[in-house]
Amino acid sequence: MTVKLLALAASTRAGSHNKRLLALAVAQATQLGADVTVLDYDDCDAPIYKGDHSGALPAGAAKLSAALRASDGWLLASPEYNWSIAGGLKNLIDWLSVDAAAPLKGRTGLLMCASPSTRGGISGLQHLQVPLEVLGMWVYPQLIGIGDAANQIGADRLTKEKDQQHLVTCVTDFVRATKALKHA
Ligand SMILES: Cc1cc2nc3c(=O)[nH]c(=O)nc-3n(C[C@H](O)[C@H](O)[C@H](O)COP(=O)(O)O)c2cc1C
Numbered sequence: 001m002t003v004k005l006l007a008l009a010a011s012t013r014a015g016s017h018n019k020r021l022l023a024l025a026v027a028q029a030t031q032l033g034a035d036v037t038v039l040d041y042d043d044c045d046a047p048i049y050k051g052d053h054s055g056a057l058p059a060g061a062a063k064l065s066a067a068l069r070a071s072d073g074w075l076l077a078s079p080e081y082n083w084s085i086a087g088g089l090k091n092l093i094d095w096l097s098v099d100a101a102a103p104l105k106g107r108t109g110l111l112m113c114a115s116p117s118t119r120g121g122i123s124g125l126q127h128l129q130v131p132l133e134v135l136g137m138w139v140y141p142q143l144i145g146i147g148d149a150a151n152q153i154g155a156d157r158l159t160k161e162k163d164q165q166h167l168v169t170c171v172t173d174f175v176r177a178t179k180a181l182k183h184a
Contacts, residue, residue, distance in 0.1 A: 017114035080124025105136030120145025
């Protein structure tokens with residue numbers, strides 16, 4: 001039985017490090033037989049959530065919600081901003097939280113970050129884990145944080161062998177866990 005994954009890099013930047021890291025995870029998951037749909041972050045634009053919302057979600061958030069509901073799990077690459085969650089992504093998660101369809105609930109997530117700093121954005125990923133779990137997502141417990149991203153992300157693998165092995169292990173375990181939870 002095929003696992004369906006949504007892949008999103010929370011950056012619109014041309015040459016985004018997070019898009020390049022996500023592409024490696026997508027390639028690995030595809031090689032393992034997962035059916036991966038890549039969503040463009042440009043298609044997920046949403047106004048700032050102001051708390052007095054009623055009715056339909058804005059188009060960008062609705063598109064993300066539908067893509068999540070059509071998937072079993074989420075490969076999510078996001079920049080770290082000021083040691084925490086990038087604001088645009090947090091805003092989208094807030095929109096998803098008022099969606100009656102609860103698109104995060106019962107799904108799995110694998111979080112990754114590519115960053116120019118040596119810390120690899122791990123602090124931002126730890127913060128990102130919190131709202132996703134509160135909203136019912138099962139987040140894979142290992143995070144993928146790649147620092148010095150300009151030099152460490154190649155076209156078809158990560159430069160450092162230990163980083164590449166970590167990526168392969170995480171994606172492999174994540175696909176297996178998503179398959180298991182889908183039938184739980
Ligand atoms: C507002 C802002 C805050 C940032 N804060 C951090 C940070 O806390 N840690 C970090 O590693 N990089 C930080 N950066 C740098 C980003 O990691 C860098 O711009 C990265 O290339 C963004 O990801 P992308 O290449 O996928 O677009 C910040 C950038 C911006 C614009």
